[in-house]
Amino acid sequence: MNPKYEQPPSKEVLMKQASRVMKLTAFLLLAAIASGCVTSTIVDARTAKTGINEGDTVVIMAKSYHLGNETELKYIRCIEENLARGQEGLTVIPHDEFVDSLFPWFEPRTAPAETKNLAKLMDRPGVADKIAEQGIRYIIWLDGDTDRVAGGGSLSCAVGPGGGGCFGFAWWQNDADYDASVWDLEGLESAGTVSADVTGTSYMPALVIPLPLIARTQSRSCKSLAAQLHKFIVQDETA
Amino acid sequence: MHRTALLGLLLIGMLGGCVSNVTLKAPTIPEPLLAQIQMSVGVRMPLEFEHYVHEEMVYGHEEWSIDLGRSNAALFEQLFKYMFSSVTVLDPDDDPQLMDLDALIEPSIDAFEFSTPGQSNTEAFAVWIRYRLKVFDSDGNLVSNWPVAAYGKSQTTKMGGSSALQRAAILAMRDAAALMIMKFDNVTRISDLAGGSSAPKSPLLRPKPETTDESEVRTTALEGSSDETG
Numbered sequence: 001m002n003p004k005y006e007q008p009p010s011k012e013v014l015m016k017q018a019s020r021v022m023k024l025t026a027f028l029l030l031a032a033i034a035s036g037c038v039t040s041t042i043v044d045a046r047t048a049k050t051g052i053n054e055g056d057t058v059v060i061m062a063k064s065y066h067l068g069n070e071t072e073l074k075y076i077r078c079i080e081e082n083l084a085r086g087q088e089g090l091t092v093i094p095h096d097e098f099v100d101s102l103f104p105w106f107e108p109r110t111a112p113a114e115t116k117n118l119a120k121l122m123d124r125p126g127v128a129d130k131i132a133e134q135g136i137r138y139i140i141w142l143d144g145d146t147d148r149v150a151g152g153g154s155l156s157c158a159v160g161p162g163g164g165g166c167f168g169f170a171w172w173q174n175d176a177d178y179d180a181s182v183w184d185l186e187g188l189e190s191a192g193t194v195s196a197d198v199t200g201t202s203y204m205p206a207l208v209i210p211l212p213l214i215a216r217t218q219s220r221s222c223k224s225l226a227a228q229l230h231k232f233i234v235q236d237e238t239a
Numbered sequence: 240m241h242r243t244a245l246l247g248l249l250l251i252g253m254l255g256g257c258v259s260n261v262t263l264k265a266p267t268i269p270e271p272l273l274a275q276i277q278m279s280v281g282v283r284m285p286l287e288f289e290h291y292v293h294e295e296m297v298y299g300h301e302e303w304s305i306d307l308g309r310s311n312a313a314l315f316e317q318l319f320k321y322m323f324s325s326v327t328v329l330d331p332d333d334d335p336q337l338m339d340l341d342a343l344i345e346p347s348i349d350a351f352e353f354s355t356p357g358q359s360n361t362e363a364f365a366v367w368i369r370y371r372l373k374v375f376d377s378d379g380n381l382v383s384n385w386p387v388a389a390y391g392k393s394q395t396t397k398m399g400g401s402s403a404l405q406r407a408a409i410l411a412m413r414d415a416a417a418l419m420i421m422k423f424d425n426v427t428r429i430s431d432l433a434g435g436s437s438a439p440k441s442p443l444l445r446p447k448p449e450t451t452d453e454s455e456v457r458t459t460a461l462e463g464s465s466d467e468t469g
Binding site for chain 1: 268269270271272273274361363390392394396410413414416417418420421
């Protein structure tokens with residue numbers, strides 16, 4: 001039985017395929033490079049000396065939703081990941097693990113709202129031991145969220161038997177406004193706050209194919225805030 | 240006949256698509272950091288705690304069916320075992336008077352409510368649960384009747400609304416547990432019943448000075464304080 005071989009594709013077919021791949025790559029590259037406009041303002045205000053020793057850990061918490069706060073879970077995780085990243089990354093205790101280990105004293109209803117409540121909290125059975133066991137030096141409380149503050153334009157899409165497409169232009173603006181309060185558990189005091197206010201405008205022009213130019217507002221806010229928090233904790237300006 | 244059956248199945252399938260079903264797994268309460276109350280309590284769970292289903296038609300949207308299963312029973316079993324040194328969960332036929340108990344606790348659920356992102360115009364599901372805890376002394380007298388209002392909120396994720404609603408319900412149960420750990424003894428004075436006392440040594444709640452109606456004073460005293468702030 002003779003084996004059957006397929007004929008190799010012709011030169012024209014190969015050229016057409018290469019051209020398609022190049023067009024697709026160029027389109028993806030353009031989409032990746034082109035993004036919306038983002039402006040950010042990062043401010044910190046220090047009230048006490050900071051610093052971190054070997055074995056010290058930090059925990060990221062969101063202020064209680066009982067107080068109207070709506071910090072997103074994914075933002076907390078993003079800050080945790082960014083603070084822990086790199087060779088000089090901090091040791092971050094995952095907030096779920098921390099909250100469970102100190103149940104019920106860091107639940108949304110019971111968590112201390114001010115540093116003056118810390119001393120009373122530490123006197124509760126087992127609390128100081130659990131905090132010492134995990135080496136927690138700083139608790140960082142996040143307050144804020146990302147909101148869509150403006151938008152406009154018009155974009156419509158249609159599909160028919162011969163194909164489909166979109167036409168128009170839409171834009172929207174997101175505002176990621178977050179404050180991080182740093183509590184030092186060594187002195188049971190507030191070390192200060194770091195704020196990040198990031199505004200981003202996204203655009204979506206469409207001429208048959210929509211081309212989204214997305215401003216990664218929340219992601220930029222997270223990276224900027226985490227970087228500033230790292231400096232705030234590690235680099236002691238008052239030393 | 241065959242075609243009718245197919246059409247029927249299709250119709251049921253379409254109608255089924257309008258109902259959002261959420262099934263909750265029994266929550267696990269972490270071991271709390273607390274000073275255990277040294278006394279023997281009995282707990283009588285209502286039958287509905289073994290299988291609680293909340294059904295609600297969200298106006299203009301869809302029907303929700305939330306099956307809490309035995310989550311409520313699991314919550315109170317775990318919680319009371321952490322809070323008291325000896326806990327006996329009573330069967331429906333058990334007579335607490337014949338048992339060596341300092342107090343009997345009867346939890347129940349007054350209301351379960353929730354809101355969807357569409358209703359609240361946010362990206363979060365919220366759940367409110369109102370429990371009621373009745374405490375009886377060893378003689379069977381009602382000594383406290385405490386309404387416990389709990390709240391949980393969870394934002395929608397890529398996992399979908401069902402997952403966010405489950406998380407909100409679990410957070411509401413944890414919220415109830417936190418409140419009970421903080422306030423149970425302050426509100427109900429249950430520790431005063433340790434050793435078989437037939438009434439709390441201290442008053443459950445100071446009567447309101449402006450109240451003159453005797454029955455109203457008694458009701459206030461039995462309901463206890465519902466101050467929920469930390």
